[in-house]
Amino acid sequence: MTALEQPAPRTRGLPLPRLGVSGWVIAGAIIVSAGALAPVVQNSIMTTQGRTIEVLQHEQKALHVEMRQLEAEIARLTSIERVARRAGEIGLVPNAQAIYVTIGETGPEPPKIPAEHLPESLEPGSGLAP
């Protein structure tokens, strides 16, 4: 009797214990868990972003404060009283008698004034307000 060659038996892994739980139940559990975790994650993200916003708001507030302090400082430094005092310190004296000379050429550009301080009828940088 010729022994028939039989194919080697296919190796099979260890059989998983069957828990008797269907895939639908597992999927459902995952979905429920995810659903339960979602508000926590969302809350965490919101809290983090809230903190970031708060930090940025503090920075913005600090910058506004600094900006206003600088505005006041510029105004103080450019006040006529201070300019006159500094001029005196460096030896300048008020002109006792102005001499007017009429010339036939266009004068220098007037000082620029920010647009918000100009009347609507004037273009920005067009010089002194009327």
Next chain:
Amino acid sequence: MAHQQARRTGRVWLPAIAFTVFAGVVLARLVQVQVLEHDRYAEQARSELYASDTVFARRGAILDRNGFLLAMSTDTWDLYVATRVWTDDEAARQASEAIAAATGHDATYLRTLVQESGLVDVLVARDVPYDAGKALLDADVPGLVGLPNTVRVHPAGDLASSVIGIIGADNTGLTGIEAWYDTELQGIPGRVIFERDTTGSPIPYGETFTTEPIPGPDIVLTIDRRMQVAAEDALQRAVEKHEATRGSIIIMDPRNGDVLALATYPRLAFSELDLSDPEHVRLLRNSAVSDMYEPGSVMKVITTAAAIDAGLVTPETTYEDTGMTFVYGIPLYNWRNGVYGEQTMTGVLQQSINTGAVFMMEKLGVELFHEYLDAFGFGKPTGLDISGEAAGMVRRPTDPEWSPVDAATQSFGQSISVTPIQMVSALAAAINGGKLVEPRLVSAMVGRDGTRHDLPATVTGQPISAETSATIRQMLADVVNPGWYSPAKPFHYTAGGKSGTASIPIEGAYTEESQIVSFAGFAPVSEPRVLILVKIDENADLVTGTDAGGPVFAALVDEVLGYLGVPPDAEQVATR
């Protein structure tokens, strides 16, 4: 075996009924709470969970006409101390020393202040500079709580202080522009609604609903800081030179009523203001708009304008001055009993002759004369946009105190009380083509988004014709250039004007020992750009309005018109 059967009884229904009734009551209550009165309980729950607070808007700044800052708000802290924290002596000592070092207060004083107070939180320092306060708060000083606040700063110092005015501790305007435009400057407060814990404090990262406050707009004055400095300096020098008690100077653009400078002396000093001192409180009133005075001979300009406009006289009309005139049997004399003989109406203004003014008033008649006074705006506020403006006083035939002589004396500026701004407003109408323009101190408002809203100038009447106005201009030019020396004549510009020297009535009688002198004029003559009133009160040297106010006027015209770039028109100018 016999089975014993329970005896039927109705008692089992008792608990059943009791439970049913109880369940019914509970159900009814649930329906009441959750359905019928849902809104009320929901609102109650919200009110317990949420708290709200007002967020005050930033107060707008005050700028001069060219955009330079005169008043603005900067951030500060109001520092409070929780008294229960300072019951521990060591903590109180450390905290008080830290606060004292930053604020300049005395540490012992702070401890006493807090520990003797019956309050939960005690204010220990107001308006602490932002950086210093923040450093203290970041250092976690025990018991220290900081509330953000703002303080008004004046980068140009006390310049135009009587115009700007002051605000109170609650950031509400009390005087000046700060008071008149308080609603606009304050902006619109916002509101923040937040979740709170059991102590009422906001829950960190809890729900917050914020309505952002809308900052107040910046207010652009008609005041020019350069002219304001010139006016204030000139006024102080004049008051000191003539040993006067006070004074005021107004510079106005007669074309549109823009007040370019308004100076009063003595003036309010922001940094030294002490509201417990009556003298300081008095300075809060702007004397150029609140104080009345008898204008004296400056009033002759109005009388002349009325008589010419009515067609009753011309500049060349003549009359004979004898030094006095009788009105209802009462003699009225010229200043210092001068006698001038035959005079034109121009001569009346040049020599400031009282009898000439009475001559014109008598031609007008009392009724028409008073109609012109009304048309020029006397006896009522001009409408200047600042708090505390007085109406002035014009005695009329219907008044119980009326005397038939009053109209005659009113023609040369007595028996009539005006404010300096009222006089300037009337004179502007006399020389600007006859238009009565409402004087104003604010020309525009600038929103936080940079949008500028210009406020239009307002013409409220036409008391005289343009032709009469041109005639008055020339007559007043002849007053400043009479053909002899005039201290009121500017060096570089043509000008017109009139002086006034009025005795001060004390208990109904005039005395020559106390007077108010003034000079009002304009320049250039052809197209007036500025109208200037210089008023000096109770000058001890008793010089006239021409001698005291004239030189101030002349110097201001040269300075101000030069600054405005107006070409000189009164002297030979070098050309190349």
